[in-house]
Amino acid sequence: MFDLIILGGGPAAIGAGVYAARKRMKTLLLTKEFGGQSVDSAMIENFIGHNSISGVEFARVLEAQLRLQEDIEIKVGVTVEALEQQGDLWRVTDSKKNQYEARAVLVAIGSRYKRLNVPGEKQYEGKGVFFCSLCDAPLMKNKKAAVIGGGNAGLEAVVDLLPYATEIHLLVRGELKGDPIYQERIFKEEKVHVHRSVTVSRFAGSEFMEKVYYSALGSDEEQFVEAQGAFVEIGQMPNTELFEKTLTLSDSKHIVVDPRTMQTSAQGVWAAGDITDISYKQINTSIGDGIKAVLNIYETLQKNL
Amino acid sequence: MVTIYSTTHCPYCKMAKDYFTQHNVEYKDINVEQDDAAAADMIKKSGQMGVPVIDIDGTIIVGFDRGSIDEILHLQ
Numbered sequence: 001m002f003d004l005i006i007l008g009g010g011p012a013a014i015g016a017g018v019y020a021a022r023k024r025m026k027t028l029l030l031t032k033e034f035g036g037q038s039v040d041s042a043m044i045e046n047f048i049g050h051n052s053i054s055g056v057e058f059a060r061v062l063e064a065q066l067r068l069q070e071d072i073e074i075k076v077g078v079t080v081e082a083l084e085q086q087g088d089l090w091r092v093t094d095s096k097k098n099q100y101e102a103r104a105v106l107v108a109i110g111s112r113y114k115r116l117n118v119p120g121e122k123q124y125e126g127k128g129v130f131f132c133s134l135c136d137a138p139l140m141k142n143k144k145a146a147v148i149g150g151g152n153a154g155l156e157a158v159v160d161l162l163p164y165a166t167e168i169h170l171l172v173r174g175e176l177k178g179d180p181i182y183q184e185r186i187f188k189e190e191k192v193h194v195h196r197s198v199t200v201s202r203f204a205g206s207e208f209m210e211k212v213y214y215s216a217l218g219s220d221e222e223q224f225v226e227a228q229g230a231f232v233e234i235g236q237m238p239n240t241e242l243f244e245k246t247l248t249l250s251d252s253k254h255i256v257v258d259p260r261t262m263q264t265s266a267q268g269v270w271a272a273g274d275i276t277d278i279s280y281k282q283i284n285t286s287i288g289d290g291i292k293a294v295l296n297i298y299e300t301l302q303k304n305l
Numbered sequence: 306m307v308t309i310y311s312t313t314h315c316p317y318c319k320m321a322k323d324y325f326t327q328h329n330v331e332y333k334d335i336n337v338e339q340d341d342a343a344a345a346d347m348i349k350k351s352g353q354m355g356v357p358v359i360d361i362d363g364t365i366i367v368g369f370d371r372g373s374i375d376e377i378l379h380l381q
Contacts, residue, residue, distance in 0.1 A: 033371055039316045056319045076381070077372030095372070126353030126367065135315035138338035139354045208354070229354070 001101050002028045002073075004297055005092050007080050008108035010036020011283045012273030012290035014062040016106050019294040021069030025301070028073045028102070029066070030080060030094055035059025036110045037236070037274070038283055042134055047283055058283075080109065083246060083269070090268050103304075104297045107243065107255060107264070107271040108290055111236040111281075116148065120203030121232070128209020133157035133231045140165040140229045146212045148200050149233035150175065155182035157231040158192060169225040170194045171214055195225075203230060238275045250277040262293035270297055307332040307378075310347040310358040317369040318357040324371065328380050 004020050006013050009031030020027040038044060041055035053061070066074065075094065082093040083105060090105045113131040115121055121129055130136040133147075137160040145165040147157045150172030159182060161168050168191055170176075175196060176183055186192045198214045201222055205211060211224045238254045240247075248256045248265035254277035255264055262270045272289040274281045307325065309332055311318035325332045337344035337356065351358045351365050359366040361377050375381050 033320075033369070035320075039320065042314060042316075054316070056316045056323070059320065060323070077370075077375050126351075126355040128354070130355060132315070132317075132355075135312060135317060135356050136354065138312040139344065139356070141338070141341070 001089070001103075002026050003102060003301055004028075004104045004106060004294070005030065005090070005100055005102040006106045006108060007031075007083075007092070008036070008106075008110060008273065008275075009034040009062075009076070010108060010110050010273055010286065011038065011062065012036075012110075012286040012293075013106070013108040014066050015287035015290035016108065016272065016294045017066045017072055017074075018069055019291050020297075021072040023294070023298045024071055025294075025298060027071065028075070028100055030075045030078055030092065030100075032077065032079050033059075034063040034066075034076070037112075040132060040134065044283065080242060083107075083242060085246070085266070085268070088268070103268065103301055105269050106262075106290070106293050106297065107247075107269065107275060108273045108286075109239045109275055111238045111274040113232065114235045114237040116200055116232055116234065118200060118202050120205075120209065124203050124205060124209035124230075127207070128205060128227070128229055129203055130229055130231050131233075133160040133233070136229070137161045137231075138164055142166055143228040144226050145169070146171060146225055146227040146230040147233060148172075148212075148230060149235070150177050150196075151233070151235065152178040152182065153233035153235070154178060154231075155186060157233050158182075158186045161231070162186075162189060162192075165229075166191060168192045169212070169227060171198050171200055171212070171225075172196055173199055173217065193225075236274065236281075240275060247271075252277070261296040262289055263296065306360075306362055308335060308360040309333070310335050310337050310343065310356060310360075312336065312338045312356050315356050321357050321359060321369040321374075324369070324374070328378070330378060330380075 003025040004027045006029040039055040078094040141164045144167040146169040155178035213224045255271040270293040272293045273286040
């Protein structure tokens with residue numbers, strides 16, 4: 001039996017893990033991988049204490065500092081399959097069917113790329129539908145590409161594609177919302193075509209994706225652009241499917257927490273980081289929230305000895 | 306024999322390569338950004354275009370899936 005099980009390996013989870021170990025709490029940390037979504041950043045330039053650090057290096061630093069702690073058990077390469085209450089304890093089942101029990105659980109498994117949920121998106125994932133432009137833009141060499149989403153992530157994807165694709169179609173629901181610095185950059189390029197006030201209706205092709213269908217907002221008339229790659233950059237969604245029955249979620253499906261303590265609606269379960277309904281999703285603040293959660297868990301467990 | 310198909314700036318490719326190095330696993334790195342034939346080869350092997358693709362003695366892993374890598378190479 002553990003005092004605390006931490007679910008996740010991003011900034012919130014690592015902040016929590018380091019503090020829990022230093023409080024000598026018997027702690028288990030379960031994660032698929034370290035770093036969370038910060039890994040996707042080519043360069044992090046606002047992490048306080050570092051002028052500039054790559055996402056990959058940041059993940060390595062987090063893992064290294066966690067592993068320096070003595071009193072923490074770490075399982076990597078697993079995901080969570082179930083979280084159930086067992087009397088005063090909580091039981092966690094992982095993807096290898098191992099079960100663990102603890103007096104407290106901290107949920108910090110973050111968020112993932114939001115999907116459009118249109119026909120063809122799942123079928124062509126990796127076969128023309130992509131979510132990591134930094135990774136997969138080079139595969140668009142001498143090909144036509146589309147980017148869906150007009151925020152910073154969408155505009156960054158266009159910039160990532162510039163050296164490779166012959167034609168880039170940017171499809172946005174409203175107007176461009178990304179930073180002016182990116183907008184200026186892409187408007188200079190003749191091969192970038194911006195389609196405003198449109199909604200993507202489906203992806204089509206044969207073995208690989210070949211066409212992105214869309215229509216003007218408020219119209220049913222479908223048009224298409226030819227593209228061998230479509231990069232979906234429409235934001236993040238929290239990984240909360242597993243907790244729909246046990247924890248109170250917000251309308252946007254984030255875990256509702258008390259921002260002073262990071263406690264969820266269920267006694268014995270805390271949450272921190274991008275998975276919560278807290279405002280402003282930042283690496284710096286996520287670390288702080290993970291720590292805040294652990295200090296509150298420590299206090300709570302001390303009281304209930 | 307471990308082969309990784311990667312692109313230059315792909316963070317998960319770098320994480321996978323670092324992971325192999327850390328565990329003394331020898332690997333061959335093929336940058337598909339610079340080698341069109343290798344890119345075609347990777348797409349044929351994996352049935353998709355995303356990187357990284359990792360080939361461990363013929364078993365194909367798409368993405369840096371540490372759980373699967375650990376299992377096949379008996380790491381950890």
